[in-house]
Amino acid sequence: MTQNPDASALLPRKPVVLVPACNKPLGDHPFHVAGKKYVDAVRLAGCTPLIVPTALPEEIGPLLDLADGVLLTGSKSNVHPRHFDEAVHDPSLPLDPDRDAWTLPLIREAVARGMPLFGICRGAQEANVAFGGSLHQAVQESTGPQGPYADHRAPDGTVDEQYGPAHPVDVVPGGRLAEILNLARFDVNSLHGQAVKSLAPGLRVEARAPDGLVEAFSVAEAKGFNLCLQWHPEWQAAGNPVSMALLQAFGAACRSWRDRKQPQAPVPAHRTPVP
Template sequence: MSVPLTASKIPAKPVVLVPACNRMLGHHPFHIAGKKYVDGVRLAQCQPLIVPSAEPDEIEALLDIADGVLLTGSPSNVHPRHFGEAVLDTTLPLDEQRDAWTLLLIPRVLARGIPLLAICRGAQEANVALGGTLHQAVHAVPPHQDHRADDSQPVEVQYGPSHDVLVEPGSLLDRITGEPRFRVNSVHGQAVNRLAPGLRVQARAPDGLVEAFSADAPGFNLCVQWHPEWQAASNPISRQLFGAFGEACAAYRDRHRPPPSA
């Protein structure tokens, strides 16, 4: 039996669900979430809640306690069967356990107007969940450049700025940053091919690749292909993105779970 939140039980900060990835460590399966994403949620002045996985009938209950959702990046790719293709490179990791529930989660998040911030894999799964497709190897599709990181370089170089993004005038990203273009890091082999119906481009790379998009849905939602969570506290653009997300989560919380009066 669920117990409704009383004023004294309302969280001081908005609660942001962070779906976990699945990884074998030794002989045992683990649910994991990158610390940098959790730190990004905290930078947004929100309370992160890592969710290992969920059955379809558990999703609504999770969303009942959510003021926001952050979909993380991951070494794994969305399984291409979800957009009608076979696996192109069998050496690349997949995470079908994550696919199984996040692809159901995303439309429900948007339908409720719960703020959504999706990063890298998270952006890719958002596009797929809503009916879009992906390039499995964007570097092999002219005229696109190679957006993968050089694994021989230190992580600071891999996640360092690599190219500009060109922001769509009048878009949500334009309103958040006030910048027509800025440099981002690029650490991905897959990317948006066909954008799902109802999604709107927010920014592109110089080679035309979709780098950010949002859905025509109530509430704040932004999906980005780069990694704003990397050293976010020292990056002005990242601080603006997480700040806007956090403000949206707080506004959602206040509409649905008003804070106790002083």
């Protein structure tokens, strides 16, 4: 008797999303770590997360060949200011030069391919630096065209208080964020000391804070989906309609990339087994 193939085995696999890890000592040993909330966010997007340790230059291409998208996580560490020709402003703050060394070229290569890219907090800062932009190393000490910036660092208190709504953002009409959300203004959390200073050539502002600080941007002429956010949409994302809309848009882009890269065979119609 010939058995029917399991139709579920022929369905498209979930898109694979690379999640670059940070470098952190635990005890006397170095570890690669990634926050669970970012992994959860990838799954909420309908994708399979793949945490990637520090990669060698020759490994970046093969890793991207395996993937259908990249999610750049936030981190307590800052992008090293040598990448935008500045000295370290506050040596007490953590850095992660090993992450910088491979995520900056990873970002450029992913966008050049047209692969979906979603940057969060540090990830957004990395993307700006990767394309030639600079960062305020201490937003609370900086001044913009509208005057002194507000303090965008996390407040004291519980984790829920730190990740609670901190200020609104104003969405720039006609951009990718406006298209996804169809909102002019909404509230976000704020847990960052660094932020975009000069936006890299070719990047487009997608949203600003009331003090004028860039809160979201994209690569304007990129072939594929990309969006970088200064706030943390991954925090309790399942209960946040804005976060879910953003993750679903990212997930849809990753599925489109998967399907273009490797078209799936159609699932055959059910047939009665032939004895």
